[in-house]
Amino acid sequence: MHEFRFDPVRLPASAQALRGEVRAFIAEQLAQGRFDPRVNSWGSRDPAFSKACGERGYIGMCWPKEYGGHERSALERYVVVEEMLALGAPVGAHWVADRQSGNQILKHGSERARRQILPQICAGECFFSIGMSEPDSGSDLAAVRTKAVKVEGGWKISGSKVWTSGAHEAHYLIALVRTAPLEDDRHAGMTQFIIDTAKPGFSTRPIYNLYGGHDFNECIFDDYFVEDDMVLGGVGSGWRMVTGELAFERSGPDRFMSTFQLLLESMRQIGTQPNEQEAAELGRLIAHLATLRRMSTSIAGQLELGANPAIEAALVKDIGTTFEREVPEVFRKLLGVEPSLGHSADYAENLGLTTLRAPSYTLRGGTREILRGMIARGLGLR
Ligand SMILES: Cc1cc2nc3c(=O)[nH]c(=O)nc-3n(C[C@H](O)[C@H](O)[C@H](O)COP(=O)(O)OP(=O)(O)OC[C@H]3O[C@@H](n4cnc5c(N)ncnc54)[C@H](O)[C@@H]3O)c2cc1C
Structure with missing residues (x-):
């Protein structure tokens, strides 16, 4: 265990x-x-x-x-x-x-x-973006179908990625690609490549999110040529690369501070004389935040010592993103403000935008269910 x-x-x-x-x-x-x-x-x-x-x-x-x-x-x-x-x-x-x-x-x-x-x-x-997910491969990354075929001096890639945040403004993305047919070991035969988005054979199409913004994209590879020295970590090591990368992706303060500005603004709305219910909710949220911060700094300390705290990182992301998702909901109920969109830059607007963004916090970087599966395995429960 x-x-x-x-x-x-x-x-x-x-x-x-x-x-x-x-x-x-x-x-x-x-x-x-x-x-x-x-x-x-x-x-x-x-x-x-x-x-x-x-x-x-x-x-x-x-x-x-x-x-x-x-x-x-x-x-x-x-x-x-x-x-x-x-x-x-x-x-x-x-x-x-x-x-x-x-x-x-x-x-x-x-x-x-x-x-x-x-x-x-x-x-x-x-700037970079992350090319892991595909239309039929999100949680189950081993199902990636974008494939690379060996040619002289490099590889030719064909296929597509989805939900690629920021790819339309990125100079590069790191793409997880199948370089050998799917076999019994589903995690073998995948490789990560550094993709220069300015080169021919690569294009993006916007995917608009819940609040109508353009953050993520579909990325299309059409016989895209990538040189041998833009392979990351050796051919076939894609799965190991991806899992190592996710430990960095999951443990930082970005996994519990996405709604911090709304928390601050809500505290300003409440002012210095909170009623009993407001004081209790604020106290609870701040106590959670302080605990998450201690857990997350602890992981930073372990990364500094060269450890790989992947299970701890999954735990911080699960608790952290649940926390940041809860923030708009708590204040919507507590303050009785109706969230709005497209009117002004006031509190109701901020609440509206955050409410529409919040569902994505527990999806991006690995869903709650996937993280909990990892944590359960870490605890020896599965
Ligand atoms: C805002 C945002 C930004 C993103 N940015 C990027 C990006 O830059 N690059 C990138 O590659 N991807 C990105 N993604 C994609 C993200 O990683 C995937 O959405 C996520 O991994 C889930 O994959 P999916 O959407 O295919 O859902 P699915 O994997 O189809 O999951 C659907 C549901 O089934 C559950 N489920 C799936 N498998 C299991 C299982 N084994 N056990 C229990 N439950 C399970 C999931 O938890 C989920 O609730 C982004 C997503 C969002 C929301």
């Missing part, structure tokens, strides 16, 4: 010092009118803001200097990410590259991929 570990972590002084710097940077950006604090800020893309983050050294913070990184600790990075989300900064453009794709390239990419791509990510000028 897996032994769950959530050892307490004390943030080092360097990380605390960085918190003040990030707050000052964001205050400066706000004073210049560069952005409005947003709910789901890691879903809000603003390339100019990403570039400013790159100039400040806030992207690729833990990567080696020779690839444009800053050799800071995972806990220092944690503080930067947390402050960005707490202040509603539009970090979405560089989010995936910084959180997971760049790490994969650093660990498993060719030297050419590292030298060509990582410095651009660190500069806040190169």
Whole structure:
């Protein structure tokens, strides 16, 4: 049975010092009118803001200097990410590259991929998206049908991906592709490739979400040629790559802070004299948030030590996304505000948008049922 570990972590002084710097940077950006604090800020893309983050050294913070990184600790990075989300900064453009794709390239990419791509990510000028899901392959990723055929010097890819967040504005995506026929071992025969979205044979079509926004896409590969040195981690290692990547994807504060701005705004609406019910609900939500934060920093501490806390990360994502999904519902009932859409930037509007976004929080990055299956396996229950 897996032994769950959530050892307490004390943030080092360097990380605390960085918190003040990030707050000052964001205050400066706000004073210049560069952005409005947003709910789901890691879903809000603003390339100019990403570039400013790159100039400040806030992207690729833990990567080696020779690839444009800053050799800071995972806990220092944690503080930067947390402050960005707490202040509603539009970090979405560089989010995936910084959180997971760049790490994969650093660990498993060719030297050419590292030298060509990582410095651009660190500069806040190169954005990534994730090409895992397909029309008949979401939770069951081993069912991917997009396939690559070996040709001289590389591979030719044909097929399509869906729900690819931000692919229409990304420079690259990392795609999970079948490179050998499906056999008894369903997890064999898959490979991840780095896809340059500007090259011929790749195109995107928008898929509009519940509130009418264009975040995700269908991506189409039509005999797309990819060079051998844009394979990640070796041919056939796709499943291992994907599962390793998901540990980075699942444990961060982005998995419980998507609705943090709404929580803050709701507290402002309630004011300094909450009634008994408001005080009880606020107290409950804040206690949950504080606990989630401790669990998530503990995982950052383990990642820093080179561990792979995948089961712990699944637990944080499950509890965290349930929490962020609950926030709009609690305040809608508590404050008696009718959510609205398309009228103004007021509280009702924010509540309306968040209510429509909330169902996606427990789907993206792996559904609740899938995470609970992993946790149950970790507990030895299945
Ligand atoms: C906002 C958002 C952004 C996304 N961005 C991306 C992206 O950038 N890149 C990308 O590749 N994908 C992305 N996705 C896709 C996401 O990863 C999938 O939606 C998710 O993995 C579920 O797959 P599915 O939609 O095919 O549902 P299905 O896998 O068909 O699941 C349908 C239902 O059945 C349940 N279920 C399935 N299998 C089991 C099982 N074995 N046991 C118990 N229950 C099960 C699921 O929990 C779910 O409730 C995004 C999704 C959303 C909502």
